[in-house]
Amino acid sequence: MGNRKSRTRRCSLGPIRRRSTITASLLRWYRRNSRDLPWRGERDPYRILVSEVMLQQTQVGRVLAKYPLFLSRFPSFQKLARAKSSSVIKAWQGMGYNGRAVRLWRLARTLMLDGGGKLPGDTRALQKLPGIGLYTASALACFTFGKQVAVVDTNVSRVLYRLFPASVRRRTVSRNETIRRGDLWDAAASLLPKGRAKQWNQALMDLGSTICTARAPKCGACPVQAHCPSAHQINRTRADQRKREPAREGIPNRIYRGRIVEALRNLNGTSSIGQHQLAVSIKPNYRRGDRKWFRQILVDLERDGLVRLARTTTGLRVSLPD
DNA sequence: AACGCGGGGTG
DNA sequence: CACCCAGCGTT
Structure with missing residues (x-):
C-alpha cells in the first residue's frame, strides 16, 4: 500500500515524497504534543470501548468528567451485562444521546450471551454489535487490537479535506464538513505509515482537535502548514443551513x-x-x-x-x- | 442521502 | 444566537 510503484487507488494523494514528509512531520509533532488521555493508557478492550462510545459526538472534556465514575460503577462487560439498564441510564447522566447507554448495555449482554464475553478483533464483526459503526469498529480494531486500519472521525475528516482538497473531494456539506465517505476512508488508508497506524490516527485526531480546529484554526502553529493548501485560508465557517428539527x-x-x-x-x-x-x-x-x-x-x-x-x-x- | 438524537461549550 | 462535538441507526 505504501508501494510507490503500484498505486492504483482511485484517490491519489500526490507524490510519495511529499506524503512521507507530511507523515514524518506530523508523527514528530505528535511525539511532543500528544494529549494525555486516560483511555490511551488502557489495555482492557472494555475500557477502550466505553471511551469510544462516550466520545461519539461528545467532546473529550465532558467524557473526561464522566469516564472514571462509569468505569468504577461498571468495571467489566460482565458487570455491565448484569446491571439493570436503568442503572446504566442513570450513570449516563450528563453525557447526552442516552440511546448510547442502552446500546452499550445491550452490547455487553450480547457478548456475555453468545460472544464468549470478548470483543471480536476484526472490523466487520465489530460493526455488527449494537452502537458500533464504521468509526468505532475501526477505532477498536486499531487502538485495542493493533490493526493497521484507518480511523476517520470528524477531526481526521476535516484535516484531510484541508490538506488534500483536490484528492478528497467534498460531496455534500451538511452539519459537519461531511466528505464523501468512500473517498475519505480510501485517502486515510493510503496515508497510513506502515506499522504506525495507532500513533498516526491519534496524531491526526489531536491535530484536528487542537490546531486544525473547525473554527479559527491555528495554522501558524501547525507542523504541516508548509504543505497545506488551506493554510491561513480558512476565513469563515460555512452558513451550513441546519434543518429545523421537530x-x-x-x-x-x-x-x-x-x-x-x-x-x-x-x-x-x-x-x-x-x-x-x-x-x-x-x-x-x-x-x-x-x-x-x-x-x-x-x-x-x-x-x-x-x-x-x-x-x-x-x-x-x-x-x-x- | 437525510433524519433524529443531548446538552454544554465556544466565538 | 449559531455552530460544534473521537457517530449511529433508521428510513
Missing part, C-alpha cells in the same frame, strides 16, 4: 426527551410517575393540546429502550426500564 414552542423534541429521562433518573428507586405529572414537570405550560404530542414522545422513548410504559386503571405510568 420542536414544540421553539424547544426541540430531543430536549423534552432529555428532560423526561432526567426526571425519571431523579425518581427514587423503582418508582414510576404518572403521565400528567411527568408532562407538567418537563413542560410547565402543558395543556390538553399537547397530549398527543407528549404521548408520541413517550412511545418513541419506549421504542428506544429509554422508558417503560405501564397502563394502569388510573392511566399511563412512566419509569426507567428494568
Whole structure:
C-alpha cells in the first residue's frame, strides 16, 4: 500500500515524497504534543470501548468528567451485562444521546450471551454489535487490537479535506464538513505509515482537535502548514443551513426527551410517575393540546429502550426500564 | 442521502 | 444566537 510503484487507488494523494514528509512531520509533532488521555493508557478492550462510545459526538472534556465514575460503577462487560439498564441510564447522566447507554448495555449482554464475553478483533464483526459503526469498529480494531486500519472521525475528516482538497473531494456539506465517505476512508488508508497506524490516527485526531480546529484554526502553529493548501485560508465557517428539527414552542423534541429521562433518573428507586405529572414537570405550560404530542414522545422513548410504559386503571405510568 | 438524537461549550 | 462535538441507526 505504501508501494510507490503500484498505486492504483482511485484517490491519489500526490507524490510519495511529499506524503512521507507530511507523515514524518506530523508523527514528530505528535511525539511532543500528544494529549494525555486516560483511555490511551488502557489495555482492557472494555475500557477502550466505553471511551469510544462516550466520545461519539461528545467532546473529550465532558467524557473526561464522566469516564472514571462509569468505569468504577461498571468495571467489566460482565458487570455491565448484569446491571439493570436503568442503572446504566442513570450513570449516563450528563453525557447526552442516552440511546448510547442502552446500546452499550445491550452490547455487553450480547457478548456475555453468545460472544464468549470478548470483543471480536476484526472490523466487520465489530460493526455488527449494537452502537458500533464504521468509526468505532475501526477505532477498536486499531487502538485495542493493533490493526493497521484507518480511523476517520470528524477531526481526521476535516484535516484531510484541508490538506488534500483536490484528492478528497467534498460531496455534500451538511452539519459537519461531511466528505464523501468512500473517498475519505480510501485517502486515510493510503496515508497510513506502515506499522504506525495507532500513533498516526491519534496524531491526526489531536491535530484536528487542537490546531486544525473547525473554527479559527491555528495554522501558524501547525507542523504541516508548509504543505497545506488551506493554510491561513480558512476565513469563515460555512452558513451550513441546519434543518429545523421537530420542536414544540421553539424547544426541540430531543430536549423534552432529555428532560423526561432526567426526571425519571431523579425518581427514587423503582418508582414510576404518572403521565400528567411527568408532562407538567418537563413542560410547565402543558395543556390538553399537547397530549398527543407528549404521548408520541413517550412511545418513541419506549421504542428506544429509554422508558417503560405501564397502563394502569388510573392511566399511563412512566419509569426507567428494568 | 437525510433524519433524529443531548446538552454544554465556544466565538 | 449559531455552530460544534473521537457517530449511529433508521428510513
